[in-house]
Amino acid sequence: MNKTPSLTTLRWDAEFPVLRLEGSGAESFLQGQTSADLSKNKDELIHSCWLTASGRLRALLEIRFDESGADVMVLAGDANSIQQGFDQVIFPADRVRLLSRQPQRRLQTLSDQESSEVIWHDTTAALPELWEQRPIADADALERWRLQQGWPGGDGELSGETNPFELGLSHWVSLSKGCYLGQETMAKLASKGGVKQQLRTWSSTSPLVQGTLLKRDGARAGLITSVLPNRDSPGCIGLALVRRQHLDATSLQGPTGEELILQRPSGFQDPPQPVAS
Incomplete structure (x- = not known):
């Protein structure tokens, strides 16, 4: 029932x-x-x-x-x-x-x-x-x-530079049906584990804007793609594309030291894992 x-x-x-x-x-x-x-x-x-x-x-x-x-x-x-x-x-x-x-x-x-x-x-x-x-x-x-x-409906996520695996949409992509527009690239990404970044939700008590570069220990770690100011409290929440080597981080820093707390979006589906040869 x-x-x-x-x-x-x-x-x-x-x-x-x-x-x-x-x-x-x-x-x-x-x-x-x-x-x-x-x-x-x-x-x-x-x-x-x-x-x-x-x-x-x-x-x-x-x-x-x-x-x-x-x-x-x-x-x-x-x-x-x-x-x-x-x-x-x-x-x-x-x-x-x-x-x-x-x-x-x-x-x-x-x-x-x-x-x-x-x-x-x-x-x-x-x-x-x-x-x-x-x-x-x-x-x-x-x-x-x-x-x-983690619904990637904003222009920061649909920038013309992202693919479905980076945005958590692996369940919207078939790897077994016949040829379709973009299929060859998706198959290569799936077989080689070649996704260079993934979408993450973040929150901060500091004001930030779309397009801000994020860092971790001084190294470039990601890019803010969406921002929503909190209605009743300081700061904002948003989405960011985080580089693969920094996906283990629980926080990143803005350009002047602002702290962003990261979370995996609740609707995000992980990219396919490459099959070991």
């Missing part, structure tokens, strides 16, 4: 752009363009990444299949770039058409104590009672949850 969600759980309630792929070739086309294995669990929402050919993360996607095609929601990233990128590589033999982009309401629970629930909801319909009773998270609460989870 499923556990009844707490009515005090906050909800993330927002609209996101959705690209519609119509046609029998939708699954095959998306298999070649995104990182997850879309042949599994097609009756559920599937998380996947859109990468460059060199494995850099460009967008975070949530995909829903139906009998006539698929809807691709852009959770983070530039929807225009994705639309243009898909359109440039669709050919008649793909048996799929890219339709006009539409907004879609999406709701997600933001409780650390329970598994996160997600629904796509018709904006013209009334919410189910359980969802209606969940308070909507304000911008501060939503950003605090994102930072604690």
Whole structure:
């Protein structure tokens, strides 16, 4: 029996752009363009990444299949770039058409104590009672949850220079399905353990800004990618990309000695470990 969600759980309630792929070739086309294995669990929402050919993360996607095609929601990233990128590589033999982009309401629970629930909801319909009773998270609460989870939705994380393994998204990447955009790089990173940095949550009693370089005993150790000032106390929290050789540190220093306490984000999935030969 499923556990009844707490009515005090906050909800993330927002609209996101959705690209519609119509046609029998939708699954095959998306298999070649995104990182997850879309042949599994097609009756559920599937998380996947859109990468460059060199494995850099460009967008975070949530995909829903139906009998006539698929809807691709852009959770983070530039929807225009994705639309243009898909359109440039669709050919008649793909048996799929890219339709006009539409907004879609999406709701997600933001409780650390329970598994996160997600629904796509018709904006013209009334919410189910359980969802209606969940308070909507304000911008501060939503950003605090994102930072604690390590959800890499900010422009500091989606900088065009990071890959999914660095950002804790290894569960969004298939290493066993066929070829897809960026697959060769992801396979090399997985086989060689070549991730040079990982995302970490931090807190500090000092004011800091995005882009600040972090140090450990004078050596460069990381870079702040997101910052949220505390609402009722001094200092701030945020996300930082920490270099591999400093991942054992429990704290790092800012440029003038500010102390940052590090934690592994609660939603972070470790990169694949290389298989010993």
